[in-house]
Amino acid sequence: DQQVKQNSPSLSVQEGRISILNCDYTNSMFDYFLWYKKYPAEGPTFLISISSIKDKNEDGRFTVFLNKSAKHLSLHIVPSQPGDSAVYFCAASPSNYQLIWGAGTKLIIKP
Amino acid sequence: DAGVIQSPRHEVTEMGQEVTLRCKPISGHDYLFWYRQTMMRGLELLIYFNNNVPIDDSGMPEDRFSAKMPNASFSTLKIQPSEPRDSAVYFCASSAGSRGETQYFGPGTRLLVL
Numbered sequence: 001d002q003q004v005k006q007n008s009p010s011l012s013v014q015e016g017r018i019s020i021l022n023c024d025y026t027n028s029m030f031d032y033f034l035w036y037k038k039y040p041a042e043g044p045t046f047l048i049s050i051s052s053i054k055d056k057n058e059d060g061r062f063t064v065f066l067n068k069s070a071k072h073l074s075l076h077i078v079p080s081q082p083g084d085s086a087v088y089f090c091a092a093s094p095s096n097y098q099l100i101w102g103a104g105t106k107l108i109i110k111p
Numbered sequence: 112d113a114g115v116i117q118s119p120r121h122e123v124t125e126m127g128q129e130v131t132l133r134c135k136p137i138s139g140h141d142y143l144f145w146y147r148q149t150m151m152r153g154l155e156l157l158i159y160f161n162n163n164v165p166i167d168d169s170g171m172p173e174d175r176f177s178a179k180m181p182n183a184s185f186s187t188l189k190i191q192p193s194e195p196r197d198s199a200v201y202f203c204a205s206s207a208g209s210r211g212e213t214q215y216f217g218p219g220t221r222l223l224v225l
Contacts, residue, residue: 034213043115043202043216044154089154098144098167099214103153 003027004092006102014110019077021105023090026071030092034099035064035075038087047088048075077107085109115217117203123223129191132220135184136205144214145178145188146202154202160186161208193224 005024013019023033031052036044050057050064050073057064063076077084090102116135124130136143144159158168163180171178175194180186190197200221204214 041218043204043218045216046213049213098156098159101154101156 002103003030004090004100004102006088006090006105008105009103010106010108012108012110013080015082016079019075019080019084019107019109021075021077021088021090021107023073023075023102024071025073025092025100027092027094027100028071029094030100032093033064033066033073034091034093035062036089036091038089038104044089080107080109082109082111115203115205115215117201117217117220119220120218121221121223123225124193125225126194127192128224129189130193130197130222130224132188132201132203132222134186134188134203134217136186136203137215138184139207140205140215141183141208142206142214143180143186144204144206145186146204146216147199148202148219149199157188190222193222195224198223 003026034049035047037047038044048059048062048064050066055066061077066073085108087104087106089104091099093099115137118133141162145157146154147157148154155170157170158178159166160180176190178188200219202216202219204216206214
């Protein structure tokens with residue numbers, strides 16, 4: 001039973017355009033959400049996070065939106081750059097220190 | 112800081128052999144996590160420690176898997192005996208003690224069991 005779902009295994013976006021990666025969760029007890037980015041042969045690296053008390057968090061080209069009523073979050077990257085090509089994982093934190101991970105979305109930025 | 116260090120980076124072994132994966136967390140971090148990544152199941156949490164004590168090992172797939180953290184700067188994940196279905200990338204991650212603190216991952220150990 002997947003508690004964090006990333007329904008798009010891959011996404012292809014033109015360089016300079018907006019990339020939107022989506023994530024859905026089922027557990028209303030999750031109150032902290034994170035996005036990680038992973039390049040091949042490397043471990044995931046933290047990108048951006050959001051607490052459930054907020055509905056938006058922005059860091060440079062990256063913005064995460066949280067819709068608690070829909071149990072949905074999204075990561076927007078604008079403008080998209082070739083170096084953004086990677087696998088993006090959504091993760092959610094319940095009341096302990098674990099992270100529950102989505103399956104990942106492979107983002108391909110086309111030049 | 113050197114970040115989370117894992118060794119070996121690659122391991123090829125034969126079925127039935129013992130495999131030991133090693134991890135050095137970031138100094139000062141009191142949480143350590145072991146993950147496994149496969150194509151079929153994605154990123155799975157196997158076990159995590161707080162202050163060297165195992166807190167939740169419910170993700171450990173079988174008794175063939177064991178993990179220890181003898182001190183704050185070292186942890187091992189052991190598979191004995193190894194099987195071909197254990198082939199995966201194993202990540203170690205560490206974090207500080209704050210709620211929601213981000214986890215910092217090592218580069219992973221790519222294990223192939225023949």
